[in-house]
Amino acid sequence: MKLLIREKIGPRCIIKEDGQKVYDEIHDPLAHGDIVTLDFREVAQFASPFFNFAIGQLLKDIEEEELRKLLQLENLNETGRLVVQRVIENAAKYHGDKDYRKIVDGILRQQAKDSD
Amino acid sequence: MAIQIINIPRINDTPADFAKLFVIWSQALDSSGEVVFNLSECAFLRPNAVAFLGGLARLLQARGTSVDFDWNTCRNGAVKNNLEQNGFADKFGHPSKTRQGESIPYRENADMNMNEIMDYLTDSWLGRGWVHVSPKLRDAIVGRVWEIYNNAFEHSRTGVGVFSCGQHFGNCNDLILSVVDFGQGIPANVRNFFHSQQVEQDQVEKLSDAACLKWAFERGNSTCPQGVARGLGLDLLREFVHLNQGKLEIYSNGGYAIADARGERFINHSHPFEGTVVHITLRCDEMLYQFRDEAEPPF
Numbered sequence: 228m229k230l231l232i233r234e235k236i237g238p239r240c241i242i243k244e245d246g247q248k249v250y251d252e253i254h255d256p257l258a259h260g261d262i263v264t265l266d267f268r269e270v271a272q273f274a275s276p277f278f279n280f281a282i283g284q285l286l287k288d289i290e291e292e293e294l295r296k297l298l299q300l301e302n303l304n305e306t307g308r309l310v311v312q313r314v315i316e317n318a319a320k321y322h323g324d325k326d327y328r329k330i331v332d333g334i335l336r337q338q339a340k341d342s343d
Numbered sequence: 344m345a346i347q348i349i350n351i352p353r354i355n356d357t358p359a360d361f362a363k364l365f366v367i368w369s370q371a372l373d374s375s376g377e378v379v380f381n382l383s384e385c386a387f388l389r390p391n392a393v394a395f396l397g398g399l400a401r402l403l404q405a406r407g408t409s410v411d412f413d414w415n416t417c418r419n420g421a422v423k424n425n426l427e428q429n430g431f432a433d434k435f436g437h438p439s440k441t442r443q444g445e446s447i448p449y450r451e452n453a454d455m456n457m458n459e460i461m462d463y464l465t466d467s468w469l470g471r472g473w474v475h476v477s478p479k480l481r482d483a484i485v486g487r488v489w490e491i492y493n494n495a496f497e498h499s500r501t502g503v504g505v506f507s508c509g510q511h512f513g514n515c516n517d518l519i520l521s522v523v524d525f526g527q528g529i530p531a532n533v534r535n536f537f538h539s540q541q542v543e544q545d546q547v548e549k550l551s552d553a554a555c556l557k558w559a560f561e562r563g564n565s566t567c568p569q570g571v572a573r574g575l576g577l578d579l580l581r582e583f584v585h586l587n588q589g590k591l592e593i594y595s596n597g598g599y600a601i602a603d604a605r606g607e608r609f610i611n612h613s614h615p616f617e618g619t620v621v622h623i624t625l626r627c628d629e630m631l632y633q634f635r636d637e638a639e640p641p642f
Binding site for chain 1: 455457458461465478479482483485486487489490493537540541542543546547549550551554557558562563571572573574575576578579
């Protein structure tokens with residue numbers, strides 16, 4: 228399956244709603260083991276909300292290694308590649324069930340140290 | 344109806360100048376009648392002040408307060424020229440045409456119109472030829488700066504939108520953009536989020552505004568509803584500003600964050616306000632930029 232992003236979304240891959248449109252189209256084929264190609268020809272501007280939803284979300288139920296094999300990104304410039312890389316790294320480490328009590332305790336300990 | 348006259352002094356963009364803005368915010372919100380901004384003592388207004396005052400005026404109006412900028416008191420020709428040039432004057436009772444110059448238009452965004460905002464950043468802010476960068480690099484920069492607007496609309500719960508202004512300073516070759524909202528503020532948002540995640544209120548209340556800002560800056564941290572990994576916007580922007588040897592400053596509630604060549608600092612300041620100001624300074628030095636895959640030398 229090949230998706231021409233410029234046709235589907237436009238020259239700017241910026242907002243999460245557009246990322247969701249891409250996700251909705253590619254998730255099932257990827258989950259079934261199909262190769263999906265996203266062609267970013269003539270797409271010039273990128274931001275993380277788009278990729279969080281288009282690609283980062285895929286890691287909820289597709290392993291990173293598998294995703295890297297199945298999802299091909301063509302004509303993505305250096306800016307886009309950097310954002311995608313960051314999004315994938317972030318999503319791979321993401322856990323929806325963080326212990327925020329511990330996190331706040333940690334912040335308060337650091338706060339106390341900083342004020343000493 | 345009681346009229347509150349608020350004097351606008353000279354306002355640059357040091358922390359002390361931002362403190363002046365937050366004091367003005369406090370004075371204005373204390374008013375129950377009409378607010379008149381007096382410009383007789385104003386010898387200079389940097390874009391942070393323009394964006395902030397414009398947004399404050401709209402906030403007051405949304406709350407039913409009548410607002411007036413007394414243009415008869417604006418005797419400083421350079422200030423008046425700048426406010427006419429960037430369109431601020433025309434929006435606030437002094438009909439005038441915007442003009443090309445070193446100013447970047449004052450802008451009000453009631454909602455998140457992505458194409459309008461990106462066109463503003465691409466054409467009116469960065470695309471004016473002050474920064475000699477390739478189109479590819481220009482697009483990379485505006486993509487990072489977009490993250491500020493996204494955060495403002497997604498997190499702030501602003502009722503009056505987002506306000507921007509910028510300027511190019513030819514003498515030091517800096518390009519500045521200020522983006523302001525009068526929503527809840529990042530620290531308040533972070534505390535509300537922790538509380539919603541079952542952290543006890545008394546623990547949450549101990550968190551300083553600076554500590555909340557620091558948490559928000561960290562890669563992967565987000566107060567958005569769970570489900571999709573996020574929290575990259577500030578980190579990406581900070582990384583770019585560091586590469587550029589520029590400066591990223593954020594004032595939100597009583598917290599102040601600065602990221603520059605020296606690193607990052609998170610400080611509590613003495614004039615908390617409800618809202619967020621993001622203030623970026625980029626250096627217009629093309630030697631600082633180059634993509635690995637760019638064939639041509641920068642300039």
